[in-house]
Amino acid sequence: MSNRGMLIVLSGPSGVGKGTVRQAMLKDKDQNFKYSISMTTRNKRPGEVDGVDYFFRSKMEFESEIENGGMLEYAKYVDHYYGTPLRYVNETLESGTDVFLEIEVNGAMQVRKKCPDGVFIFLTPPDLVTLRDRIVKRGTDDAATIEKRLEKARSEIKMMQNYDYAVVNDKVELAVHRIEKIIESEHLRVPRVIDIYKKMIGVVNR
Amino acid sequence: MSNRGMLIVLSGPSGVGKGTVRQAMLKDKDQNFKYSISMTTRNKRPGEVDGVDYFFRSKMEFESEIENGGMLEYAKYVDHYYGTPLRYVNETLESGTDVFLEIEVNGAMQVRKKCPDGVFIFLTPPDLVTLRDRIVKRGTDDAATIEKRLEKARSEIKMMQNYDYAVVNDKVELAVHRIEKIIESEHLRVPRVIDIYKKMIGVVNR
Numbered sequence: 001m002s003n004r005g006m007l008i009v010l011s012g013p014s015g016v017g018k019g020t021v022r023q024a025m026l027k028d029k030d031q032n033f034k035y036s037i038s039m040t041t042r043n044k045r046p047g048e049v050d051g052v053d054y055f056f057r058s059k060m061e062f063e064s065e066i067e068n069g070g071m072l073e074y075a076k077y078v079d080h081y082y083g084t085p086l087r088y089v090n091e092t093l094e095s096g097t098d099v100f101l102e103i104e105v106n107g108a109m110q111v112r113k114k115c116p117d118g119v120f121i122f123l124t125p126p127d128l129v130t131l132r133d134r135i136v137k138r139g140t141d142d143a144a145t146i147e148k149r150l151e152k153a154r155s156e157i158k159m160m161q162n163y164d165y166a167v168v169n170d171k172v173e174l175a176v177h178r179i180e181k182i183i184e185s186e187h188l189r190v191p192r193v194i195d196i197y198k199k200m201i202g203v204v205n206r
Numbered sequence: 207m208s209n210r211g212m213l214i215v216l217s218g219p220s221g222v223g224k225g226t227v228r229q230a231m232l233k234d235k236d237q238n239f240k241y242s243i244s245m246t247t248r249n250k251r252p253g254e255v256d257g258v259d260y261f262f263r264s265k266m267e268f269e270s271e272i273e274n275g276g277m278l279e280y281a282k283y284v285d286h287y288y289g290t291p292l293r294y295v296n297e298t299l300e301s302g303t304d305v306f307l308e309i310e311v312n313g314a315m316q317v318r319k320k321c322p323d324g325v326f327i328f329l330t331p332p333d334l335v336t337l338r339d340r341i342v343k344r345g346t347d348d349a350a351t352i353e354k355r356l357e358k359a360r361s362e363i364k365m366m367q368n369y370d371y372a373v374v375n376d377k378v379e380l381a382v383h384r385i386e387k388i389i390e391s392e393h394l395r396v397p398r399v400i401d402i403y404k405k406m407i408g409v410v411n412r
Contacts (some may be wrong), residue, residue, distance in 0.1 A: 032332060103212060110357070120326060122396065129404065150407065153403075153406075153407055157404060160396055160400060161396065161400060163396050164395065164396060165391070165394045165395055166394060166395075166396050166399050166400070167394055167395060170325065178390075178391075178394060180389045181387050181390050182391045182394060184384075184387050184391075185371070185384075185387045185388045185390075185391035185392075186391070188371045188372060188373060188384060188388060189370065189371055189372075190328065190366055190367065190369050190370060190371060190372050192302045193372050194363065194367060194372070195221065197334065197359075197363045197366070200359075201356065201359055201360060201363065
């Protein structure tokens with residue numbers, strides 16, 4: 001009764017704390033997913049290990065992966081490539097195991113196009129939630145500060161629209177707990193389980 | 207920042223144990239939803255209380271509710287009407303509180319048409335899950351028994367297709383736990399929360 005694994009994508013605006021939430025999720029030994037390690041051309045920092053923190057590759061190797069269609073998503077930041085190798089993701093999903101990605105919003109939108117049945121979770125800055133309170137208490141912030149914050153909020157809400165779930169990162173443990181519930185609950189979705197039942201009956205009809 | 211409540215519909219084939227799961231859910235004091243009491247024309251049984259177990263109404267009163275569009279869903283079983291009064295559901299949802307319905311599959315499909323943004327949960331008989339094991343161990347069941355079970359399974363899977371989630375009722379506590387996770391997780395869905403954020407920014411733009 002095995003089934004294809006589920007692709008879980010955690011993303012959100014830069015600075016929201018995606019990495020911290022991901023690390024906390026990986027520490028939980030009850031997790032059943034595999035974390036997909038990113039590939040990068042940037043230099044290894046002290047303490048980082050190839051194949052643990054990143055797959056460290058040369059620019060030529062990375063570009064050859066792109067050309068061969070080997071990247072699920074990728075982007076260039078400050079002259080360095082970052083991306084998700086497609087093969088590990090596919091093989092793990094095929095084996096019936098969930099795969100967890102923690103990536104930037106541009107990468108998440110690339111993945112959404114290729115894997116529309118993935119679960120896309122947007123990590124929301126807590127100050128987006130408290131924005132209204134801050135505005136109500138006007139006077140403490142000047143007009144320019146409010147306008148700047150508002151512009152950021154508009155752009156964040158625009159991003160959020162492309163996701164399935166919005167999880168506020170008010171506390172790391174709470175955010176992790178919410179994401180875990182989403183994963184468990186998504187496994188009960190009819191489109192994800194009905195093939196198992198249909199196959200079961202197919203097996204029987206032979 | 208209040209929002210419209212969420213409509214949660216629990217249904218499933220007859221005999222699956224919907225009532226038992228519903229009762230267990232209502233006992234949990236942490237629940238934030240309101241249970242919508244059904245209306246019926248059948249006689250009150252010993253111990254039953256009007257307005258608690260059911261709203262007990264005459265056939266004429268029930269039919270007048272139907273004519274006035276006052277029923278969210280209804281059906282006739284063995285010469286008696288059973289149904290969900292629309293008004294309580296609407297008022298509760300408007301006030302921002304979730305509403306929980308436990309109804310028959312035909313009723314659930316009527317509700318689905320009227321409230322497509324509800325959460326529709328199909329309670330699955332555990333023997334649907336173990337069907338395959340039973341077939342593999344052939345010989346213990348005769349061909350006629352297997353064929354009958356298979357026919358039932360086909361009809362159950364057909365029903366399941368119209369729901370968002372499938373929850374196996376192997377143990378009442380486990381089923382309740384799964385439903386609670388679904389409810390919490392559904393509250394994090396972007397289409398359910400994004401209006402709050404948009405309104406927040408709207409308030410600010412005035």
